[in-house]
Amino acid sequence: MPELWLIKTANFLQVCVPALSLCGYLPQWRKLWRTRSAQDFSLRTWLIWLLASSFACFYALIQWRINDQVWPLLVSTTATWLCVIATLALIWRYRRR
Numbered sequence: 103m104p105e106l107w108l109i110k111t112a113n114f115l116q117v118c119v120p121a122l123s124l125c126g127y128l129p130q131w132r133k134l135w136r137t138r139s140a141q142d143f144s145l146r147t148w149l150i151w152l153l154a155s156s157f158a159c160f161y162a163l164i165q166w167r168i169n170d171q172v173w174p175l176l177v178s179t180t181a182t183w184l185c186v187i188a189t190l191a192l193i194w195r196y197r198r199r
Contacts, residue, residue, distance in 0.1 A: 109171070116174035120181030127185045131192060140196040148190050155183040 104112075134140060162176040 113174040116178050119178040120185075123182050123185060127189060130189055134192040134196055138196055140193040143193050145193055145197070148186065148193060151186045152190060155179065155186045159183050
């Protein structure tokens, strides 16, 4: 079993993942919002990201049920999944125009 400080550090870093990921999503959202166009965005790519994020959420949920100490993984994967959903919603919204 790893030492407690190592586990706490790993949990903290895992919780930081959504904040770091948000730095990658913000430019995408900004471009979609400003241009009101999704022509430069690959819907197929974002659907693959949705599938991958869904798998990660499922894995995190199962791990959380098995081992109650993996809540940071559940938080970060769920936040990432929500960011992908938000991006897809903007793409669909601006593709309709």
